[in-house]
Each structure stands twice: as C-alpha cells, then as structure tokens.
Amino acid sequence: MKVTFKIWRQENTDAQGELKAYEVDGLSEDMSFLEALDHLNEILVLKDEKVIAFEHDCREGICGQCGVFINGRAHGPHNNTTTCQLHMRSFKEGDTIVVEPWRASSFPIVKDLVVDRSAFDRIIQQGGYITAKTGTAAEANAILVSKEVSDSAMDAAACIGCGACVATCKNASAALFTAAKINHLNKLPQGQPEAHRRLLDMTAQMEFENFGSCTFTGACEIECPADISISNIAEMNARYVKAKLFG
Numbered sequence: 001m002k003v004t005f006k007i008w009r010q011e012n013t014d015a016q017g018e019l020k021a022y023e024v025d026g027l028s029e030d031m032s033f034l035e036a037l038d039h040l041n042e043i044l045v046l047k048d049e050k051v052i053a054f055e056h057d058c059r060e061g062i063c064g065q066c067g068v069f070i071n072g073r074a075h076g077p078h079n080n081t082t083t084c085q086l087h088m089r090s091f092k093e094g095d096t097i098v099v100e101p102w103r104a105s106s107f108p109i110v111k112d113l114v115v116d117r118s119a120f121d122r123i124i125q126q127g128g129y130i131t132a133k134t135g136t137a138a139e140a141n142a143i144l145v146s147k148e149v150s151d152s153a154m155d156a157a158a159c160i161g162c163g164a165c166v167a168t169c170k171n172a173s174a175a176l177f178t179a180a181k182i183n184h185l186n187k188l189p190q191g192q193p194e195a196h197r198r199l200l201d202m203t204a205q206m207e208f209e210n211f212g213s214c215t216f217t218g219a220c221e222i223e224c225p226a227d228i229s230i231s232n233i234a235e236m237n238a239r240y241v242k243a244k245l246f247g
C-alpha cells in the first residue's frame with residue numbers, strides 16, 4: 001500500500017511550522033496508523049533525516065496520548081476511535097493523508113505532532129480526586145449507589161483526557177473534559193464532601209488556563225473517542241450556581 005503523508009513539522013514552540021509531504025510505500029492495510037508513522041520514521045532514520053515526533057503510550061485507546069488531526073478530523077475519520085485504534089485499511093491506495101497536531105493556544109506545540117497538554121493536569125490537580133480520612137474502609141454495601149447513578153458516573157469516568165474536545169471546538173473550550181472529570185466524582189457519595197469546592201476550583205483553573213467558553217456546538221461530543229456526552233457540561237453548569245452559593 002502506498003500513500004502520501006502530509007505531516008506538520010515544527011522544530012519547537014516558537015519555530016515556524018509547515019506541512020511536509022512524504023510518499024510512503026510498503027504499508028499494510030492491517031497496520032495501525034501509528035505503525036504507519038513508525039514505518040515512515042524508520043525510512044527517515046535510514047535517510048539520516050529527523051524523525052517525526054508524535055505521542056503514544058498504550059496504543060489501545062486507553063491513555064489518551066496519541067491525538068492528532070487526520071484529514072481535518074480529531075483522531076481520523078471514525079467516531080469513537082483514537083488515533084492508535086485507527087488502521088490503514090480506513091484509507092485507499094494513493095490517498096493523501098494530512099496529519100496535524102491539536103491546535104489550541106492552551107496546548108502549545110512542543111515539536112511536530114506533540115503538544116503540551118499539561119493544562120489538563122493542572123485542572124485535575126485542583127480537585128480531580130477525593131480525599132478521605134485513613135482508617136477502616138466503609139463497608140461497600142453500606143454505601144448505596146443506584147445503577148443509574150453508577151452507570152452515569154462510569155460513563156463520565158471513561159474520559160481519557162486526549163484533548164480532542166478542545167482541539168475540535170471552535171472556541172478551544174475544555175468544558176467537556178472538565179465536566180467529565182468533575183461529574184464522575186460528584187455523582188457518587190464518595191465525591192460529595194468536596195463536590196462544591198471541586199467544581200469551583202476545577203472550573204476556575206480551566207478559565208485560568210485560557211480555554212475558550214463553551215457555546216454548545218456539540219463538536220466535542222461528536223469527536224470524543226470515549227463518547228462522553230455533552231449533557232455532562234449542562235450538569236456542571238447547572239450545579240455551578242449551587243456551588244457558588246454553598247461552596
């Protein structure tokens with residue numbers, strides 16, 4: 001299989017970037033997209049050229065490291081799929097495939113396809129956890145959680161923090177990410193003692209990091225590989241006023 005990759009090359013945050021074309025032969029349609037980039041990098045190494053920097057870790061849709069724009073869509077042409085879960089069979093012989101990094105001012109480009117998503121880490125640091133006094137753990141069966149609430153919390157917890165929601169939003173809003181990380185804890189009894197503070201601190205950090213405002217276009221929900229619902233944002237906003245009053 002032969003395709004032409006047009007890949008964003010940028011030496012560092014301040015350098016001027018550009019799309020560079022690479023004709024790549026010898027690909028298999030069974031290769032994952034990242035394996036195809038590995039193949040291209042091996043060719044570049046043999047030619048003594050600089051390899052393309054891109055992020056990855058698990059390569060199975062869990063860690064959220066591998067996000068790039070492929071032909072103008074976050075994580076490529078399929079819904080509910082990360083870049084590492086995409087295979088070359090999704091493209092045709094002779095295709096031109098444009099690969100770009102996430103584009104958002106809160107995610108500065110580090111090099112080529114790698115962006116700095118530490119703004120997400122700083123939002124999590126403001127309350128994306130629960131604190132509990134040490135001692136004997138409460139009997140699990142004594143903490144009643146309805147199936148509806150448990151399912152809803154688990155759905156929000158599926159967020160892998162890849163940043164596709166920010167990159168695909170015309171406002172570069174981090175509302176879907178932040179809402180998912182707040183809600184999966186605030187829905188459960190364990191998250192209740194710190195619920196108001198968590199919501200206020202994490203949304204304040206989101207604003208501090210210069211993410212844009214959410215205008216409910218719904219693009220984030222469509223491109224989210226973990227299928228996080230935009231209803232999480234509505235729930236976060238609805239609880240914000242209460243948190244302001246009682247937080």
Ligand code: FES
Nearest residue numbers: 059063064066084
């Ligand atoms: S490499 Fe972990 S989600 Fe893609």
